[in-house]
Amino acid sequence: QVQLVESGGGSVQPGGSLRLSCVASAPTNIMAWSRQAPGKEREGIAAILTSRGHIQLTRSDTTAYADSVKGRFTISLNNAENTVYLEMKDMKPEDTAMYYCAADNSLANSLSITGGRVPVNFDYWGRGTQVSVSS
Secondary structure: OOOEEEEOOEEEOOOOOEEEEEEEOOOOOEEEEEEEOOOOOOEEEEEEEOOOOOOOOOOOOOEEEOOOOOOOEEEEEEHHHOEEEEEEOOOOHHHOEEEEEEEEOOHHHHHHHHOOOOOOOOOEEOOOEEEEEOO
16 A cells, blocks of 8 residues: 655635645555545546556656646656645646645556546545645
C-alpha cells in the first residue's frame, strides 16, 4: 500500500498562484493530481510518468493535462524523493476544489497518459488539500 500526503493548499485571489506537493511512501510508475469541486465529479487534471515506469512502452516525464488547466498548471517530479508537484498559475474561481494526489502502476494508465489523456481511476489516493480561489 502506497501512502500519499499532499500539502500546499490554501486561498488565493484570481490570477494568483499556488504550488501543491505530494510525497509518496514508495515509488510508483504514475503520479497525478485530480480535483473535486462541491457537487461535481472528480476530475483528473494532470498526470506524469515517473522514471520507474514501463520503459519499453513509455517515456518517463511524459505528462498529460485536462483542457481546463492546460497552459496554466504544470506537473513535475522529484523521482529521488517520490514527490510530485503541481504548479498552478493564473488561477480562476472555477479552480476552487479539493485537490487529490493519486498514483499507481497501471500500464493502461501509462498508455493513456502517453496518449495525452489524464486517467481518472488510480489505485492510491491522498486525503486531499483544499484550494480556494476568490476575491
